[in-house]
Every structure is written in C-alpha cells, then in structure tokens.
Amino acid sequence: MTSTDTNVSRRKLGKLGVAAATIAALGAVKAASTPARAQAPAVVGKAPIKVGILHSLSGTMAISESTLKDVMLMLIENQNAKGGLMGRKLEPVVVDPASNWPLFAEKARQLLSVDKVAAVFGCWTSVSRKSVLPVFEELNGILFYPVQYEGQECSRNVFYTGAAPNQQAIPAVDYLMNQIGVKRWVLEGTDYVYPRTTNQILEAYLHLKGFKPEDILINYTPFGFSDWQNEVAKIKQFGSAGKKTAVVSTINGDANVPFYKELGNQGIKATDIPVVAFSVGEQELAGLDTKPLVGHMAAWNYFESVRTPENRAFIAEWHKYTKDPKRTTNDPMEAHYIGFNMWLKGVQKAGTTDPDAVIDALIGVTAPNLSGDVSALMPNHHITKPVLIGEIEPNGQFNIVSRTPGLVVAQEWSPYIDATKDLIGDWRAPMSCGAFNVATGKCTGGGKKA
C-alpha cells in the first residue's frame, strides 16, 4: 500500500493501543482499590477487625509477657466462636518487640499504620509503655495496658487495666506496717522508671507515716541482674539493727529468679525478713523451687487461688486452650480479660471501631472481674480493682492473707508527690484533660487535641 495507508493504519493502531492501555490501566486501578475478596474470612461481605498484641516473646521480659500473648489469643478465639464483634471476625496481629524498648515503639507504629489495628493490647514494663506512648498519641490509637505501674500518667489513648500505686503498693506497705509491724524498709528495684517512681512515692509515704530516712534503704540493679550475693547480704545486714525489717521488691523480669534463689541460699526466711513483690506472680514462680520462699508475699488484684466460680471457669478454659493442666493464671491475664471485655462493650456502645468514638464510649463501661466483683472504667481511664495480698506456698500458688472489702478507685496522680498532688485526670467532656490541676483550675497537660 502507499505510505499514506501505512500512516493511517499506524495512527489507527496508535489510537487502538492508547485505548487498550487506558482500559487496562482503569481495570488495574479498580482491582487495586477493591480488597481481594479471596482473602476475606468466612463471614462474607465484612472485613475482620484487627487486634494488635504487643508483648515481648523473647528477651529478659519473655518470662512474664509471653503468657499474655497466649491469653489474648484465647480471648479472641472465644469471642470469634460467639460470632465476633458486630458481626465481624476478630483477627489477632502478634508482633515480638523482644524486650527491646525502642523496638516496642517501632512495632506499635507498624501495628497502627500498616496493620491498621482497631486496638492494641500490650506492654509490661513502664519503659516500654513510655516508648510507645508518643506513637499512640500521634496516630490516635488505643492501648490497653494490663500491668501494675507507677501512676503519674493519664493518656487519652491508653486504658490502664493494671493497678495504680494506691491499688497495690500503698496497701501492701500498709499491711506490712500495721499487721506485721515492720519498722525498717528495704526498697529493692530494677533500674528503670517504674521502680524509681514507685520508690519515690513510697519514700514520701513512709516519711509521712513517721519513718526516718536511716530506716529506709533504697537499692537498684540492672535488668537481668544475676549475682545477688552482695545485695542479699546487704539486706541481711540492714535487717539486723533490731527492728522488724521487710523488703519491698520492684524487681522485674528474670532477675527475680536468681534473687529468690539467693534468698533461699543465704537462709533468709519470710519469718525473719519478709519480701513483698509487686512484679512476681504465679508465672514468675512457675520455674522456681518455692519451698524456701514460703511466706514471702506479693500484692496483686487477683490470684489464681481466688475461689470463685468465674475464676474456676476461666482456669478450666485456659487449661483446655493451652492443653497444659499445669499452666498458671495471673493478675495481668485477668487485666487483659477485663480490658478485652470492656473494649468489646465500648465498640458495641459506639457502634464503630473508630478510636475517638470508642475512647469516649469506654468511660463508664463495666465488666466482671474473676473475683466476683464488677469492675468499672472510670473517667481517668483506670479501672476499679480489689487489693489482695498473698503469701507464697510450696506449690507456687498464693495463700490470700488480706483483701480489701470493696473495690478501690485508682489515684493515677500520686497525692504524696508535691508536683502531682493537685492533679486529676478526667477524660469526659468538657474537662477532657489528663492532668487537670484542681488548685489552679487549669489543664496542665494531655488535653484533648482539637
């Protein structure tokens, strides 16, 4: 044919080609924007709600945290068996921050921005919580924090299902002071924010109660500390001044194991110098020979030995799920149980998983705990809890020796520290403030972002 014909057919070809490419591109864009139906779970037509689990599965804190991952998986599985949440399946997203505090922040960011989870259940050490706090506040996520801590915090994005100092530390010190008659105190802690702040509060409290500085010994050791010979000898010596001495232990992680072994080795019995621990529960005792430790104490809001039908049912379910009749339950597990049920109720109340709506809807939600009471989520984002003191028994369980008659409301800002004694947290409108100073009438921090 002539060149004109070729040109014309080339132009036609070009137009055809452009048209084809455009259609193909449109098709690809459409395909990309529609979620792949083939990956959706059995519930047709609704995407699953993702729940993040941010607990160390390796490293020095794995001894305490990995069981919390397992209980969350059990709770999610049970809820899915009941039909999920608002007709949608719950999908757990598990990450391992490996007892590495900066990694906690990275993993939190990943959960919130990449996996787009509706809520995160996680953290143990206060340093891990402090690391993830800016991430949750920046990305407006929801964190349920199940572990007893030092207070002095009230974030809009965090729900504290563990004990504040007035729900654990202060009642424990009161018990030692009034029931055991302790006159000399050793505050033994791991060197990070939780023991440092708790000891600051306890020191102020003890001074208020009339104890002199020379009767208070404060000592810190690093994470994973294993050579306790010297420290335990120091405790023994401090306890030989003629007054009843006790140790208040905020030691965290697997450093507890050699600590208790050394107490046993040096023959310190609970009848001589009792140790009350705030971070030692059934899980930490599971690997220890507890016969030399009989009589030493822990203060929590729940013990596996609590005798209620709810607790028996929970333990039975746990043994069935883990296929291990010897697996222990502990306080942070109960805190996740309460927190998870509260979150479910909050989402149902709000009708959506949108964080702002859920955060507002959660205040006032109640859920039963495993000791036969009903826990309430207060405007300060903390829950009401009973305080129990238990003594270690040879089988690694706790004999409950003291219990508050009712539930205690958390005081997140310590009244014993000058800088915080006038602060309260209240996230209901119109106050919407985590650190409201009642003396000056101003919101000093953590106010709701516009």
Add this chain to the structure above:
Amino acid sequence: MRRVLLLLLFVALLPLMPVMAHADGAADALAAIGSGNLDQMRQGIADLAASGDPRAVIIIESLNNNTLFENDDNVLFIQNTDGSFVNAATGAAAPGLTADALQQVFADIRARAVINQVLGQLQLFSPDAATRLNAAEALFRSHDVAALPILAKAMAKETDPAVRTRLEQAHAAAVLFFKDAPVDQQLAAVAVLRARGDLDSRALLASLSGQPPEVAAATRAAVETIDRSLQLWGILQNIYYGISLGSVLLLAAAGLAITFGVMGVINMAHGEMVMLGAYTTYVVQQVMHQVAPGWYQANLLFAVPLAFLVSGVVGIAIERSLIRWLYGRPLETLLATWGLSLVLQQAVRSIFSAQNKDVDTPVWMSGDFHLAGLTITLNRLYIIMFAAVVLFALMAALRYTPLGLRMRAVTQNRLMAAAMGIRTPWIDALTFGLGSGVAGIAGVALSQIDNVSPNLGQNYIIDSFLVVVFGGVGNLWGTTVGALTLGVINKFLEPIAGAVLGKIVVLVLVILFIQRRPRGMFPLKGRAAEA
C-alpha cells in the same frame, strides 16, 4: 442422801474435768485453726499447744510443714509422706481420701512466728539432738520471757554441748527482755550474746531499751564489738564474693583467652558457646529425668564432658567454615562472628523456645554453711573449685600434651611451626575447638547461677573480652589474675556505689589501665604476626 451421792459423783468426776477441758480446749483450738480466719488460727495454735493434748506437737508440726488439710466440714487431716491421710485429732487413718476432696490449710507468717515459739518449747525435750538444737534456736529468736522456766529445766537436763550452748544463748536472750531480772544476770546475758557475736545477736542487743545504766553500757559495748568483728568478716566476705564472681568470669574468659590470645581471632560468638553448654546441661537433665532418674543427682558430671564436646565440635565447625577464610582480617572476623552469634541465638530460640529453661541445682550444691563469721554458699564454692580444676587442666593440656605443644608452637612462630611439619590449619581448628569447649564447660557452671535463655551469652561476652584484654592476651595466668581482680573490685564497689555504677566504674578503670599498659597485665612475649 441424794445430795451426798451427787457430791460423790461430782468429786469422782473432778479428776476427769481437766482432761475433758483439754479435749474441749483442743477441739476448739482445732476448729480455730481450720476456721479460715488468720487471727483465730494464731490463737488456736497457742491454745492447742497449751492444751497439753498429746497430738498437739504432731498437728502443729504438720501445719508448719504444709501437710495439714481440711474437708468441707472443717475436719482436719494430716497427709503422710506416701500421700495417704490421717485424721488430725485422733490419728485414725482415712483410707480412700484424696487431695481433690480437701483444701490445704496454710499458716501465714504471723502464725508461723507463733508456731516457731510454740514448737520451740514443745520440742525442747525431743530425743533427737538436731530437733532440740532447732528448738533452742527458735526460742532464741523469739526471746519469750515466759519460756525462762522451761529453758532452765532443759539446760539442767542437756548433755549435748552444742545444744547446751544454744540453750544458754536462748536463756540469755529471754533474760534480757525480762525487766525484773537482777543486774548481774543481765550483764552475764549480754556477755553470752557477745560471745555468740553474729547478726542475730547483734539485732537482739540493738533492739533492747529501758535497761539499767550499767547494763545499757555493756549492751552498747557488746554491739560495738560485734560490729567491729562483723566489719572485718564483711571484708573477708566481700573478698569471697569477689573470688566467686572472678571464678565465673575466669570460666567464661578462659576459652576466649585461647582463641583470642593464641589465634588473634575476635570471636563474638564466644558467648553462644557458653549458652550451648548451658542448654546441653538442660537437655542432659531432661534426658536423665526420663531415662535414669536414680542417677539424677550426678547429672552435672555427665553434662560437663558432653558440653565440652558439643561446644568444641561447634567451635571446630565455625573455624573450618567461617574463620579460616578471615585470618589476618580482624574487622571482618568480628562482623562475621557477630552475625554468627545472632544466627546461633535464633537457632536455639527456634529449637527450644524463647523462654528461659529451668536447670535444677543438685541437692549437694544447694544451701550454705557458716565458717566462723563467713556465709559460704555451696553452689558458688563448687564453682570456684571447678574453675580452679578447669584452669589447671587447661594449663596441663597446653604444657604437657603433644597437642598443647603444637598449639604453643603455632602461637609463638607460625611459619617456623609449619616448617617443622606441624599442620597449622588443623591445629588452628583444634585450638578453636578447645577454646569453645572450655566455654561450653563454663556454660554448665553458669546454668547453676544464672537464667538459661538464648540471651545468656550476651551477658558474658563483654566481660570475657574485658578480662582477656585486661589480663594480657594469650596468657592464662594473666586471665586468671585479671578475672579475680575484676571480680574483687566489682564486689567491693557494689555496696558503695550500687550495682549499676559499680560496673561503670570498673569499665572506666579498665580503659584507663589499658591506656597505660595496652597489652594488659601479663602480655605474652615473642608473638609472631598472624598468617
């Protein structure tokens, strides 16, 4: 007439009344113990002891030993060592009763304090001397004034000298709390306690108040004397702690002294060799539980050679596959072995799990004993002895065996050794294997005192390098002296500066020392350049 009969009946029954009262008293006391109310339990224990019931001691001992149970009707049972139960009050066997149907009765520490006091008095006349000794000690700690008459009676009857001394101390303790005791008796009591001279007697003396002036003066003087002697013993105790820490460091660093010192290879995976040794111990214990439980208490004796083999073989494999391509390139070796350490940690995590594993301490290694004013914990003592044995074995191997001779030859002059017909690559591999094997043995020791986890090696790698560099690279004596010095300095700093600051200060001191003497304390002379 009827009145007379009634009176006679009453008089006849009179002798039975104390027994019946005792029986009632004992029954009430048992009910209080099983009541679940801790205040009532304390009272119940005291009442039971005072009741004179013949089974009182057995029941109270059972409560103390955590073998007391009760059923839903609050009837108390005692569990025998074979698992069967007897009725606590009558001693009658209760066949067919299992622990599921019962709840354990636990004493809290306040009740245990009462038990100690009460058992002390009841067991003072036991036929067994050890029981009498414990009873006297319990009475010493409780310094109960009401026990004075019974103590006097026991002292008069006592034949065993050790028990007698303890009874005198218990008597002296009680006298000092008896305000109406004559002054000369109180002074004598202070002297007895001063002679005892330990932390417990110091605590007791320091807690006294409101005494007559000469007694108060004597008490103060006694406390000062005890404090001075305790201070001296405290220094010796710190040295002991330092030596025990040093022995641990030595075990961890000895293998590194060989690989780093002899071969100049920076092995960042050395900590993982230690960790493999610790896990070998765990596996040996698990296997022996199943296969040969009768030999279980000797498990460490089996674990040591096995750990040496496991870590040694892994060490040889590392050398043959990785290190031998990197001789003379320390930075690459450092990076490669660092990567290898991460791989090994993850491998162990995948095989075993990321959780800590429990390694038992054998019975013969648990507990402590007192040597004059020193408290010696048995596990640490055995580790010190073990470290010495390993050190001398290693030195003997290097000096007296043909392999050791070849190793030293290769260290001192590689080219010459090769020229003499020594197969230097094979010697390198075996040297690396030996160093790793010693690290494995260290892991067996460390499993007794530290948590066994995949991160175990990370806790010791830095300290091992510190010791080797400080003591002088390549010299086992240097490593020994370095380890002991660092251990003792660390332990002396700890009470003053705290554990965290103490470690920092030691690190700074080592850095300053290396500035002055870069080759360490005892450097090897005549080292040739690497191949």
